[in-house]
Structures are given as structure tokens and as C-alpha cells.
Amino acid sequence: MLKITSNTGPFSVTAWRGDAKTLLAFDLKTPEARQRLAGFSIHVQPPVGNGYYLWNDLAFENPASHAQVPGEPPYSTANAPIHKFRWLHVPGLDHQGLNPPYGDYAYTVTPRYFSADGKMLPIVQTLAATVTVAVAPYSSGKLSLGFTRGFVQSQAFARHFGPHLPTRPQGAPLNFDTSQVAGKDSKGNDYTYAQQYDWLGYTARTRVFGILDAVVADPALSLDMFAYDLNEPDVVGRLLTLAGQGRARIILDNADLHHDRTPPAPPKSPKPEDQFETLFAAAGAAARIKRCHFGRYSHDKVFIVYRDGAPIRVLTGSTNFSVTGIYVNANHVLVIDDETVAAKYAAVFNAAWAGPASGVSFANDPLAAQPFGFGGAPDLPGMKIAFSPHQPAVAKQVLGGIVARCQQEAAAPAHDGSVFFAVMELDGGATNPVYGALTALHQNPSLFSYGISDDPSGISYYPVGSATGVLVTGKPVNTRLPPPFNQVPNIGLGHQIHHKFVVCGFDGPDPVVWCGSSNLALLGEQVNGDNLLEIHDAGIATVFVIEALALIDHFNFLDHTANGPTAKVKHVAGTPPPAAPAVKRDAAKAAGWFLGTTDAWVAKFFDPNDLHSRDRVMFA
Template sequence: MRWNEKTRKNELVPYSFEEQHEWLGWQARNRILEFLEETIKDKTLNLKVFAFDLDEPEICKKLLQLAKEKRLLMILDDSKGHKEEKAFETIFETEFLKVSDTDHIKRGHFSSLAHCKIMVQLKKAVPKKVLTGSANFSTNGFYVNSNHVIIFKNSKISQLYSDIFDASFGDENMKKFKVGAFALKDHQILKTTSSPEMTVTVAPHNKVDAERIFDRISTKIERTDTTDILFAVMNDRSAGSILSSLRKQISNENVFSYGITDTIGKNDEDFGIFLYKPNSKRGIRVAARGIENNLPEPFGTVPGIDGYAIHHKFIVVNFKGNDPVVYCGSSNLAFGPEQKNGDNLLEIRDKDIVTAFAIEALRLVDHFHWRNTSLESVGHLWLDNLSGIKKWSESWLTEGNLKCRQRKLYMKK
């Protein structure tokens, strides 16, 4: 069933997988396919790709076309689950080697995973553009998970990611990466017309550097002038100071917090799921999984698809406060994986980009907060509003109420 624009009602209308994928993949799918198509059409362009999960058909087709033309270098994860004979990544490697050379693709996994999702576009061997983020180049990454993709059209950033690729290309390079210059250093990018001010760190790190980076981010989250925290993270129960600081601020009534995780379970005590409570200033933390999938008409029952709903890894700090920043990328923000996985973590200090991520957090939290609320209580709420027992606007105007704080946050310049 889908909405028919001609009849202006829900009808059973035939549609193709391509139409379904275009709708589900939305902006991220469009940007990635455009990135690849641009590279294919211009014969002076080449591509370097880090891939973890890789099975999205259109992406695979375009990558294999570039491989056939010897315009693709790839690092493809071969950790557990990806190295079996029937794994899509192994099948892709087989197809790749039918049209290109063994020195154009390297399978590997650092200490644990080759977890980056990166494409670097080069024009006549000079890096010009880079695509990165949390989205895997897979059907889950595009059509099941909530993810983000960022494209930088800046030569300095592109050169950095191209050099990181070269320093990772091959087993020996992966083994020694955490003691190399790229993992040991914070890479500062100054604001220009083509890039925001930001810091890039790449993993795996040794323990000392992982602690240094995590402590810096935790300090920012817990600063006394922190006004708001908005987030969408795959798992906020992992060990590490960043996620510990995040959980701490959720219960801090002096900070507006609004976030979502993919944690499974509905027991507040065990899983720390905080839904909105009237007259409370405590923040909201909702879960995207472990909730009932039975929705009212016309939605019906959501299929039990295997895979994360929330695959994002981002935290916004001070969306409306001093020094707004967003932490994002492929890093799961967990201390152990930061010392084992090939990852990148971006600290972006740009109000427009921070705002875009803040809106994404609000969108996801509002949707899944409704999903976490019992349908019976939602029905009663609508009846009460219609009967005039309680005005929907009351909570937004009551001092000390979380919704009132949210309204004021939106109004703040």
C-alpha cells in the first residue's frame, strides 16, 4: 500500500524495487550514487574506497565498472562474517579480480575491523573530493539503518583521507597503523569557503591516544556551560568515557537532552529508556529496537528485518549554546573498538552542520518516542484533546516542563 497522488488516498499500487530503494535510501543513496556516477563519466577521475559491509547492487555494479577500467583501489574488510566463501564481500572480491588486478584490492581488518566507509575521488591522481560518514555501502546501510553521509569538496581534506588510505593499504600497513603518524596525531582543518573548522582523528589508536581523545570529548559534553545534548548512537551501553558522559547528562535536569539509541529492551531500570513525563525536566532517551512493531492503520505490522534501526554515531553539544559542535563519522564512540578498528571520528565546529545533525536527532527521537508509547495511551490523549479536557499546548507553556525548555531552546538565537 502506498499513497496515490492521483486519487489522494492510500491504495495498493504496483511499484518497483528501484522506487522502493530510492524512497528508503533518500538523500544518502542519491549522494553516493551521484558521487560514483560522476567518477564513472569523467575518465580523468579515479577512486579510493574503504568498505566494511558491501552488498548494495547499484554500488557494486558501479564499483566493478571502475575496477574494470583500472580506476579503483579498494580496502575491503575481511573480518568474521565477511571472509566466508558465501559472504557478499567475498563474492564481490571474486568479481573484482575477474576484471582487475590483485594489487588494486586489499582485504584486511586492522586489529579487529576495517570499519571505515569512505570514498576519495581523485582527478589526474590529485585528491579533490571525499565522502565519509556512518553509512555502510550495503542494503542495510541504505534501506534499514538511519545513517549519515558527508561529502567534502576540499583538496586538503581529500588529500588527508587519500594519504590515510595509502597508509592502510595492505596487511603490513594495517598492522602498524596505530603507531603511525596518522593515528597519533589530531588533524586540524581550518575553516575555508569549502570546508568547516574541524578536527579529524583516525583509528585504531594506542590506549594513551584513545584516552586523550575520549577525555577531550567527554570534557566538552560535561562542561558547566553545556546547554543541550542531542544524539543518535547505535549503542550507548559500551564502555568508554564519551558514552558515560552522555548517559550522565541525560539525567542532568540543567541540560536539555534528547537522544536515541538502538538498545534493545523496554525495562527502564535495566536499559535506561526515558520517555517524556509531564512536569519533568529530565531528558528523553528512547530506543529504536525492542519495541512493539504493531502500528495503527494504515501502517500495519513492521517486518522484523535483521539489522540496526539506528546506525548513526553522532553527538551534538550546544546546538543553541556556546561553541556548538557535532561528533560524527564511523566510530562507535566505544573505548575498546577505538583501539582495534579502522575508523574515523570527525569533530565539526560549524553551526549549519551542527544544526543539520540536531534536526536529525529531533526527527528520530520524536518518531521513536511515539513508537515507544503505548497505542492505548496515545488514543486517550487524542480523545482528551478533542474533548477539551487538556490543551495540547499546556505542557509547552509550563515552566519547568521539558517541552517548555524545548520550545525556548528552539527560540534561542
């Protein structure tokens, strides 16, 4: 079920199911119901344990002047209702610890009101509406999704693990023991690398290791793998186990960033991928690994699972099998349990395995000549999959389909079009048709566009009274957040947004998602080994839209607080670390940031010329 709506009089709550998260959207149907609106209180009842109210980032300046729920802090939405018409809930951020249970979550949302003299009135239970949603990693039939958490630059990460990026022990082997202590949390408690990795990798990590563990446990299964970056220690460990049993073949990128043409002189270490090749060969599998880079990169990130030699399952997506790919970048994976799809990926692997170690000969293979159609049955959505590198004409045709659909959405009547996206980069719009189209979208006031990229050519956010769309950057560097927000890790020159997905027509009759490993760049489609999926399915589209919303809303704030787009200051080992993170809500109070005590915040959500209003209509 895509969404669930509950109504109480003029008030409605709509819940959209995401990947182990829930988007809640609210509406008030009459002007009278919006008068003196103080916000929304949100109570959550998880499948196990006590219920709780979600917490706001702000509180009233004088909480005692307003009705307060005993036992709840001033910043609880019971006492400080939110001033938005949608809210994303991810279990485990403020409540339930690091490993909250999956299952049915009941959300009870209550509109709150001010008295004539600006005092918030007590909760009126009869005004509340409740929706119950299954919160779990997203699966539908033969297709399952997984997402990395993508919020290493967040207060939640800093609270759990401190203001430093996930890393590995200095001098440790490639497949080091991740159960060892990695650091201390804000309360001084030890945490391990595995705990940090599990929190950051989220459902994408679950999907990756679900496949690897299943193959390791069943002697009838074997694995073929395309890898670009490869250094995640537990992935490496499982692959070495399979190597010793002759149950894995790997095509591993050997472009210069992953391969030393001349072995480095000590004390410099070989690149991780070269280290892996040595370990894989030492396990007796030298003939089962191939290094290549097509025209430029072997850029796929793919598992193909076989049972007794027959392909049965595929994992693909944007997620590299590396510490950065799973634990720092915002990424996605897809698992497709379909023999026909798996057979096509197996054919691509075998063609690359049999071909030359480099060069672009694959572009001449019939496998690269056109997208292949699959699905359409109830248990597998209709989809097309294209395998590159392509000949130039094919590359233009494949990317042209994305551009054409974006243009179709922009031309939709009655402002019904929508485009959401999260892509690693948008440089080179003049020579890359998709980048150019996405960059221009947010300038079109007739289109609802919401997008994020590491390097957009411009950063804009809709002001009050504007209907133009949103484009924000996901790569603020040297970020030191002012009160009331914590300091967060500096990602330096790496990527935070590594996704490559575009969603068109989310709430229309034919929602479509483009995703996978392709950077959606014209040159990349001609020289990289990649796969690009086009999926027509409302549920899959919804999950990707929710991912875009989470990233855009989060990084929009960081964009406004980063020290500057060219700042590159990093913490130097051996020097005192940055100041400890501030307590977010205490710092807000000290900074004088408080909730307003009028309903002035409501107007933009009902102004038809403002994107806030279109946002409310679309989701609520």
C-alpha cells in the same frame, strides 16, 4: 541561513533548515494569545504545484461542531490543528508523491482558537505568519550532507511499500537489476527495487551515487574506497565498471562476518564481500583490492576521488555501502570537496594499503597519533579528523574531548546547555567514557538532552512537569502498532539507529558535531579502522539536531507500543503475511482517539519546570 522568523502580533513562526526537511517552531508571546488555543494550522506552498495543508493524525470527535475548511478532510490541520509547538515537515509523506521537488517552500501557520463553549472558530488570516525556506539536500561551501530516511519502521513506508523490509530477489546475483518489480503498494500498484531504494536512501543515496556516477562518467577521475559491508547492487555494478577500467582500489573488511575462511559448501553461498572480491578480480582488478581488518574491523565507509592522480574529494560518514546500510539503518554521509582534506584521507588509505593485511600496525603510524585540523575559512567549517586505530592514550584523548564538552554543557549557567545524540549503542558505560556520559545526561535536570540509541541501558521520556531529558531506544522489535497506527516492518536483530553523532551547544556560541564511522567506543578506537570528525559549525549542528528530533519523536511512540524488548517473532516465508496495515486516521476514529476541545494541552509548553517549555524556547 540557519533560521527564518516571521511575526504577526504576539505570534511567531521560526523555520530551521534541515537536510531536505524543515523544522517549524511556534510561539505566542502573551498569556492572552494562549487562552482558548485550539492548535496550529499549517499550509504549505511548494515551488511547483498546488499548496496543501499538512495533516494531523487525529481529528475532532464531532468535526461538524467546529469550523471546517471546505474540501479539506477532517484530519487536515485546517480542520484539526496540531497540539504541539513544533512540527517537522518532510515533503512527500502525505502529499506530492514519492519525488517531491526541491526549492523554496512557503509555510503559513495560523493559531486557531475555541469559542467559550469549546467550538473551534474559523481561520483568521490576519493572525497567520509565513516563512519561506529553501528545501533541498544540505550544502554549505565545500561540505555537503546526506541522510538516509531512517524510517523503515513507519506508516509512510508501510503505505508506500507494505509492511516488509527492503530485500533482494531470492538467488539473485550481487549486482542484480534493481529496475525489476519488488512488490505491490497498498493500492495494488507495482513498485521496483529502485523506487523503494530511492525513497529509503533519501539524500544519502543521492550523495553516494552522485560521486560514483561522476567518477564513472569522467575518465580523468579514479576512486579509492574503504568498505565494511558491501552488497548494494548498484554500488557493486558501478565499482565493477571502474574495476574493468583500472580506476578503483578497494580496501574491504575481511573479519569473520564478511569473510569465509573456508569456502562454504553448496548450496550455501559465499558471503557478499567474498562474492564481490571474486567479481572484482574477474573484471581484471585482482591487484586492486585488499582484504584486511586492522585489529578487529576495517570499519571505515569512505570514498576518495582523484583527478589525474590528485585527491580532490572525500565521502565519509556512518553509512555502509549495503542494502541495510543505505535503506534500513538511520545513517549519514558527508561530502568534503577540499583537496587538503582529501589528501589526508588518501595518505591514510595508502598507509593501510601498504601495511599488513591485519594487525594494528596503523596505530603506530603518525596518522593515528593525533586529530588533524582543517578549515576555518568561510567555505569550509573548522574541523578536526582523527583516524584510528589509535594507541590507548590517543583513543582516550579523542573520546575524552566529547566527554569534556558534554560536561561543559551540563555545567552551563541558566540552563543554557544542550546535548543531542543518535548512537548505535550505549552498552558498557563503565568502560566507555562517551557511553557513560550520554547515558547519564538525561538524569540531569539542568541540561536539555535529547538522545536515541538502539540499546540504551534505560528508556525514559519526560512526563508533564519534569525537566529531565530524553533517552529512547531505536530498536523496538516485533512491532505491531495499535490503532491508530499502521503495522510497520520488524527489523529483527538488526540496527535501526546506526548513526554515531553527538551535538553539543546547538544554540550556543560554539556548536559542535562529532560524527563519522567511529562507534565512539574506547576499544573500537584502539582496534578498528575508523574516522571521527569534529565539526564546529552552526548550520551543520542544526541539521544533525533536526535529524535527532525526527528519530527521537518517531521512536518514542514505537517504544511504547513494541511487544517487548526481547520479542523476536518474524514473519516466516510461505505463511500468510500479517494483516494489512490499517488506515491510520480511520483507525484513530474507531479507537476513540480525538483532539481535545480545551486549551489544557498548552500549559506544559509554558511551565518553566517542564522540558516542553524549554523545548519551545530553544526552537521558537
